[in-house]
Amino acid sequence: MTTEATLPSTAVSPTAHQLWTRTRGVALAFTFLLAAAVALAVLRSDARHGALDPRSADPHGSRAVAELLADRGVSTRVVTTLAEAHAATGPDTTLLVASPDLLTERQQQELHAATSGSGGRTVLIAPGSPSVSTLAPGVTADPATSRGSTLTPDCALPSARRAGTAETGGIRYSTRHLDADKCYPSQRLATLLRIPDTSASGDTIVLGAPDILYNTRLDQQGNASLALQLLGSRPHLTWYLPSLSDTSATEPGNEKTFFDLLPSGWLWGTLQLFVAAALAALWRARRLGPLVPERLPVAIRASETVEGRARLYRKARARARAATALRSTTRTRLAPLVGVPVAQAHTPEALLSARLQADGQPLHSLLFGPPPSDDTALIALADQLDALEREVRRP
Numbered sequence: 001m002t003t004e005a006t007l008p009s010t011a012v013s014p015t016a017h018q019l020w021t022r023t024r025g026v027a028l029a030f031t032f033l034l035a036a037a038v039a040l041a042v043l044r045s046d047a048r049h050g051a052l053d054p055r056s057a058d059p060h061g062s063r064a065v066a067e068l069l070a071d072r073g074v075s076t077r078v079v080t081t082l083a084e085a086h087a088a089t090g091p092d093t094t095l096l097v098a099s100p101d102l103l104t105e106r107q108q109q110e111l112h113a114a115t116s117g118s119g120g121r122t123v124l125i126a127p128g129s130p131s132v133s134t135l136a137p138g139v140t141a142d143p144a145t146s147r148g149s150t151l152t153p154d155c156a157l158p159s160a161r162r163a164g165t166a167e168t169g170g171i172r173y174s175t176r177h178l179d180a181d182k183c184y185p186s187q188r189l190a191t192l193l194r195i196p197d198t199s200a201s202g203d204t205i206v207l208g209a210p211d212i213l214y215n216t217r218l219d220q221q222g223n224a225s226l227a228l229q230l231l232g233s234r235p236h237l238t239w240y241l242p243s244l245s246d247t248s249a250t251e252p253g254n255e256k257t258f259f260d261l262l263p264s265g266w267l268w269g270t271l272q273l274f275v276a277a278a279l280a281a282l283w284r285a286r287r288l289g290p291l292v293p294e295r296l297p298v299a300i301r302a303s304e305t306v307e308g309r310a311r312l313y314r315k316a317r318a319r320a321r322a323a324t325a326l327r328s329t330t331r332t333r334l335a336p337l338v339g340v341p342v343a344q345a346h347t348p349e350a351l352l353s354a355r356l357q358a359d360g361q362p363l364h365s366l367l368f369g370p371p372p373s374d375d376t377a378l379i380a381l382a383d384q385l386d387a388l389e390r391e392v393r394r395p
Helices: 016-048 063-071 082-088 105-115 129-135 158-163 223-231 264-285 302-316 319-337 348-352 363-368 375-393
Strands: 075-079 093-097 121-125 139-141 173-175 181-186 189-196 203-207 236-240
Touching: 063 075, 063 223, 063 236, 075 082, 082 093, 082 105, 082 236, 105 129, 121 129, 129 139, 158 181, 158 223, 173 189, 302 319, 319 348, 319 363, 319 375, 348 363, 363 375
Parallel strands: 075 236, 093 121, 093 236, 121 203
Antiparallel strands: 139 173, 181 189, 189 203
8 A cells, every 4th residue: 555645735725915816806896896785775775764654754754744734733643563553443543554565464354354444544555466455345456557646636535626636646446336436547547545434434545656645745746735635634643654573463374484475486486597507517517428639739848848837836836746746756766776666666664675875865854754845945855856866876
């Protein structure tokens, strides 16, 4: 069994400076992309911070309409849980649901049961297909949104007629309620519905877009007039901002795993990516046949090859690898000269037991020693190995 001298990793391992030189471009590009992503996230979060929050003075907040309602004697209370919204329902209260689609199906059913027959007004802001059919039975959201945001009332609802043109575009709705007020139509579908409660004096307002409630849009067209009339019909306004921390959203039976939240298209897309990656791996790993040797068009001198390899070793600072190559070649050439089989040339016990002389140089250190510490020591090692081979070949 032959043993080959192992190479320490430190001799060819790149230094910290080399690693920085090689990776600084990628690191700088990654840092730039990360900084740009953080900046965009901060800008977007600032632009949407406090959206539809009556306490927020941001462009998409609703503090302005809350202040105007307060001047008219309407108190505004913000709630974030279904229990608080349920407790606030009553004939003298308007319940505004800011993001109905955030509610789970169970929450939607409980909220509808609480508002039906309460005698109050319920205002749903831009409910989509996941929530409108439960919170406002008989109403359907059209998949195509309104093309224009500024629309005319075109209905008999007094509040809409007094407000006039307003920015009520967005989601369009159709309803089977014959007594519903269908206002601000876009392509014959309403963007504002008022559905009276047949069992009480209350009603439900379905609004296709929240623009009329934004601070930055309140002074446009008839937005302020329409918002005040829709939200100021009762002395109390409960502003419901659904929260993901609401315990009613995490009751048993409502938990959803990560894969439940992913649409089926993503799962199929991921499977297709795996198949494509497997096919690409097979394509890259294919072999069209055995390798065919090819004669070089020109003859290359051995000294040029040696010099080129030496330059590569020096550039990589691979002194250990270069020293191993020199010692291995020397041992291979010395073994037949001293009567040792070539197969045992790299075994210290077999090669050093032969009659070798090296002018006082320890043979084990010379032929099997550690790698040189610098280029000068490597050159000295090459000279000593050459001298040893010449001495052995001397008749």
